[in-house]
Amino acid sequence: MRTYMLTEREQDTLSFIAGYYTKQRKAPLLTEIAQGLGIQSKGVVHRYVSALEDKGYIVRNPKTRGIELVDHPDLDILPLLGRIAAGKPIEVIEDKSQINFAHLLGGANRYVLEIKGHSMIEEGIRNGDLVVIEHASTARSNQIVVALIDGEDATLKRIQFPKKELVRLVPANKTMQAKEYPAHRVMIQGVLVGQVRMYD
Amino acid sequence: MRTYMLTEREQDTLSFIAGYYTKQRKAPLLTEIAQGLGIQSKGVVHRYVSALEDKGYIVRNPKTRGIELVDHPDLDILPLLGRIAAGKPIEVIEDKSQINFAHLLGGANRYVLEIKGHSMIEEGIRNGDLVVIEHASTARSNQIVVALIDGEDATLKRIQFPKKELVRLVPANKTMQAKEYPAHRVMIQGVLVGQVRMYD
DNA sequence: ATGTAGGTTCTCTCTATGTTCTCATTCAAG
DNA sequence: CTTGAATGAGAACATAGAGAGAACCTACAT
Numbered sequence: 001m002r003t004y005m006l007t008e009r010e011q012d013t014l015s016f017i018a019g020y021y022t023k024q025r026k027a028p029l030l031t032e033i034a035q036g037l038g039i040q041s042k043g044v045v046h047r048y049v050s051a052l053e054d055k056g057y058i059v060r061n062p063k064t065r066g067i068e069l070v071d072h073p074d075l076d077i078l079p080l081l082g083r084i085a086a087g088k089p090i091e092v093i094e095d096k097s098q099i100n101f102a103h104l105l106g107g108a109n110r111y112v113l114e115i116k117g118h119s120m121i122e123e124g125i126r127n128g129d130l131v132v133i134e135h136a137s138t139a140r141s142n143q144i145v146v147a148l149i150d151g152e153d154a155t156l157k158r159i160q161f162p163k164k165e166l167v168r169l170v171p172a173n174k175t176m177q178a179k180e181y182p183a184h185r186v187m188i189q190g191v192l193v194g195q196v197r198m199y200d
Numbered sequence: 201m202r203t204y205m206l207t208e209r210e211q212d213t214l215s216f217i218a219g220y221y222t223k224q225r226k227a228p229l230l231t232e233i234a235q236g237l238g239i240q241s242k243g244v245v246h247r248y249v250s251a252l253e254d255k256g257y258i259v260r261n262p263k264t265r266g267i268e269l270v271d272h273p274d275l276d277i278l279p280l281l282g283r284i285a286a287g288k289p290i291e292v293i294e295d296k297s298q299i300n301f302a303h304l305l306g307g308a309n310r311y312v313l314e315i316k317g318h319s320m321i322e323e324g325i326r327n328g329d330l331v332v333i334e335h336a337s338t339a340r341s342n343q344i345v346v347a348l349i350d351g352e353d354a355t356l357k358r359i360q361f362p363k364k365e366l367v368r369l370v371p372a373n374k375t376m377q378a379k380e381y382p383a384h385r386v387m388i389q390g391v392l393v394g395q396v397r398m399y400d
Numbered sequence: 401a402t403g404t405a406g407g408t409t410c411t412c413t414c415t416a417t418g419t420t421c422t423c424a425t426t427c428a429a430g
Numbered sequence: 431c432t433t434g435a436a437t438g439a440g441a442a443c444a445t446a447g448a449g450a451g452a453a454c455c456t457a458c459a460t
Contacts, residue, residue: 005261007447022311022335023334031285041450047409048448063457064406069308078305078312078332084356085316099312099330102302103225105278112278112299116285122423124324124397130299132278144399147283156284196301197395198326199344230418241439246419263416268437343451366438 006055014057015049015098017067019079027067043110105194109135111187113146113156120144124170125195131156132194137187144192150185156192204255212237213248214257217361227267230316305394310337313346314374320344320356331356332394337387344392350385351361356392 006014016036020028030042030049039045049067052058055146074135100153115129115187125131135197139145147169157169170178206214216236220228230242239245249267255265260266281296315329323344325331328384339345344360347369355370367386370378 001350007264009448019311021340022309029405031405039449042407043409043451044449050408062407066407071308078310080312080314080330083314084331084354085319100225100302101305102300104398105301107222108280110278112280113282114280116283119285121324124321124326124329126324129324130280130360131284155285157376194399194400195397196305198304199392199394209437229416231416239438242418243420243440244438250419260418262418266418 006057008050009037010048010051010055013045014052015079017052017058017068019081022079022081023067027065054190073152095179101196105132105196107134107193110193111135111190115156119171119173119176123158123173125156125172126197127196130196130198131192132196133190134193135189136191137189138192139188146189146192148187148189154189159188202272206252206255209237210248210255212249213245214252217252217258217391218269224273227265229265240295263290299312301396305332307334307393310393311390315338317355319371319373319376323355323358326397327374328397330396330398331392332396333390334390334393336391338391341390346389346392348387348389351387353388359388 010100013033016033017028020032020036028036030045033049034040034042034045037045049058049060053060059068065126078101080099111131112130112132115125115127115131116156118127120126122128133146141160143159144156145155146156147159147167148154149169155169157171160168160170162168162180165183166180167182167183168178169186178184205329212362213233216233217228220226220236228236229311230245233249234242234245237245237341241286249258249260253260256270258270258367259268260267266284278299280299310332310373311331312330315327315331318327320326336345339359341360343359344354344356345360346354347367348354351371355369357371360368362380364394365383368380368384369386
């Protein structure tokens with residue numbers, strides 16, 4: 001069904017092109033792709049590039065460095081280029097890592113909640129952020145969980161177990177207090193596994 | 201009447217394929233299925249896979265990794281259940297939205313950087329977070345950008361244009377100072393469009 | 401006009417993977 | 431006991447994926 005499926009080496013080729021493009025600000029030559037992928041023959045690379053064009057991931061102009069990336073619904077991998085720190089050059093990561101966020105965050109027992117309010121602000125979780133929750137009824141101490149208190153109030157807090165049969169829920173906001181409850185009043189609904197924020 | 205009942209091993213095979221899909225985001229090889237089920241012969245696996253196809257649980261392309269689950273529940277998509285706020289029940293969102301983070305964050309001219317350090321801590325961007333950058337050479341005031349100063353130091357900062365030909369880069373950390381530069385010394389490399397954090 | 405760089409089009413090859421068989425073993429139903 | 435279904439091993443074959451490299455085309459600089 002999905003004719004847009006890429007073979008392994010086609011994927012590699014696409015990743016290399018994307019990485020090269022973001023780093024060098026221009027499209028690579030066939031021979032550069034070949035070198036990047038460890039292929040000797042530019043004819044082989046040409047075949048991959050043609051396949052990517054057929055499948056709609058790139059378009060080509062009939063000239064050197066004529067490859068252009070196209071937004072494609074199945075283009076879901078991003079190159080992980082490096083690490084960035086204040087005042088230092090970007091530290092380039094050697095192995096051509098790729099990131100697929102759907103893969104990273106997805107899963108059968110997970111769902112997404114949108115954060116309202118500022119109770120976790122000091123954890124870097126802000127109003128409007130999306131958090132990925134994995135269904136769970138138990139948690140380890142210091143995990144951040146969705147907890148239901150007395151079957152009514154759901155809240156996202158860091159959880160601790162100071163004593164047997166006692167649960168402490170800790171917000172990450174100086175203006176708010178941690179609260180403790182008998183264990184039977186607190187039901188864990190899920191555990192925080194990821195967080196996503198979009199910027200305009 | 202054709203039976204859609206699965207034998208035990210057919211069931212095992214289907215489970216393995218589904219599980220493999222969830223984890224690897226691609227179809228398994230026959231030999232991988234064989235290994236997963238403790239079977240020596242890929243011919244046997246082929247028989248199970250063919251049975252699953254006959255019974256309508258999968259379809260196959262005549263290619264390697266050509267198995268596709270029929271009920272194609274795109275595993276990349278997570279349900280957006282609602283909003284959560286401190287001390288209030290989860291506010292259920294009516295139009296049960298679905299989120300595909302790869303599509304939300306992906307794009308042809310984007311790449312990922314890993315954050316080192318704490319210069320954006322007050323924006324909720326922390327050490328170890330992944331940020332998605334869209335390639336750009338200009339930015340609007342107050343956007344967060346990857347900026348290169350004097351062609352050397354790359355840094356992630358909020359950008360402002362206090363005066364013509366003047367650029368101010370503002371960290372989000374009280375212990376650090378905003379700095380101003382003549383516009384020609386600052387090259388914008390990209391604009392922050394997303395941020396992702398993983399929790400254990 | 402000639403050389404060079406880069407892109408295009410071929411054919412040939414090798415291997416991993418998928419397909420199609422036959423045969424063997426076990427077990428439950430009749 | 432016989433039968434048939436479910437399961438497994440493995441041989442033999444077919445084909446897709448992948449790579450090498452030759453030959454050719456085109457643009458362009460000298």
